[in-house]
Amino acid sequence: MRDAALPHAEIAHAMPGRARLRIADRRGDDAFFASIAKGLSTIAGVRAVEVTPLTGSVLIQHNGPLARIGVAAEEARLFVVGGVAHVAQPAPAVAIDPKMVVALGLCAAALWQFSRERFLPPALTLLWYASRLGGVWSHDGLAEDE
Incomplete structure (x- = not known):
């Protein structure tokens, strides 16, 4: 169940092991983004978190699926992740004859x-x-x- 009181995070870019989220309605809130960085760092599978309060950006380097991290962030009452953007897949290997x-x-x-x-x-x-x-x-x- 999604809580309307939690900030809404949009996936700006995602690829295996790395995702950038935008939380536009909390842009410029240094304390909020510091708490996001601290909270995300405790979630299993999160390797590193970089926040930029000025732009409302959260960069997450992770292991495993991003959806699991989104669910964990919602359970930790950090934010709600919006629709998942297209996740870039590695380019298929080209066979050279x-x-x-x-x-x-x-x-x-x-x-x-x-x-x-x-x-x-x-x-x-x-x-x-x-x-x-x-x-x-x-x-x-x-x-x-x-």
């Missing part, structure tokens, strides 16, 4: 040979090798099946 890297390198070498006006055989041979590695000729009968 080594064949494609070599093919691009061969294309670059071919362009360099073209710039030196060495078309036959260096530039065209490099382009042929690059197209084979890049899969241009892999499924139309011109290359061996792997």
Whole structure:
């Protein structure tokens, strides 16, 4: 149950392990933000708290879900957390195909040979090798099946 007497904190930014809250209606209240820092520091999973009373900002570095810390803050009668903003997720790892890297390198070498006006055989041979590695000729009968 949410208590209307508690200040309302909006999530300005959140990512795994770090969140910034804004408590706009208590902006400039040094004593309030000092008590917030002290209260949040006692909650399990909170690693560090930085408050900026001038802007009404609370930066929380934490372990575990932010929602659990929000519930604990409400139970400790510190503030009520508003709707959860989009939590940034780590970018997925991009798989790099080594064949494609070599093919691009061969294309670059071919362009360099073209710039030196060495078309036959260096530039065209490099382009042929690059197209084979890049899969241009892999499924139309011109290359061996792997």
